[in-house]
Amino acid sequence: MIHRFPLRVYYEDTDLAGIVYYANYLKFIERARSEFVRDHGIDQVSLKEEKGVVFAVRRLEADYLAPALFDDVLTVETSLEAVTGARMAMAQDVKRGDTILFTALVTLVAIRLSDGAPTRLPAEIRHIAS
Template sequence: MAPIHNTSSPRQSVWPVRVYYEDTDAGGVVYYANYLRFCERARTECLRALGINQHSLRSELGIVFVVRRVEADYLRSAELDDELQVMSTIYDIGAASLKFEQHVLRGDTCLFKAHVTIACLDVERWRATRIPDFLRTLFESEA
């Protein structure tokens, strides 16, 4: 499955998600933590669509991207077999961080929204490090 880019900007992508039984709780709705899993996958696929392989970043450059902060709003419930879309938009690029706004949609209805700060870390020191220039250029470019 590949993300569908809705704009001419590499900063925004849409990733489809189907709700499986394993995603739901005893009440038959998506378990709250799974919205974060859906968003994690969508961010990974957003980076992959830009040609960024996170395994290579770690093995070749010694950097990883990790979640530093999440602010989430649960607006409506998703249910078994729902077809959802996770819209991910990079809205701020810091020296060592990216900020994403993410929405989980069922059709035109927003079910969940989050602001997620991703930090770039040096894996040897486990400290924040500057985003490499080639990545910054990629994130800032208009494709």
């Protein structure tokens, strides 16, 4: 299952040449992951407040393949690659039409807010993978 998150490149996302600044791709994929989780019925605020669990990026592998430009309409495609007891891996592509501009594999871990230690993923998160 692929989740699609549309976005437009604004002037603030670019450098002087009108090319998306490299770090902004990380913001784009973060927004898309948040919407992926939300669209699966997971309320991260409730998860934090009621269970004391939040997500942290453990690992990120990224490839910049082609530039996105000011005013481009992009789509971030997110898919769940793997889920274990305390972590999940998500593949994410930023595309302009059919052209992949940026690709990333992101590993997230569940951590306890109280001490930052890894913890088991809540059942509602593990359920997404099934």
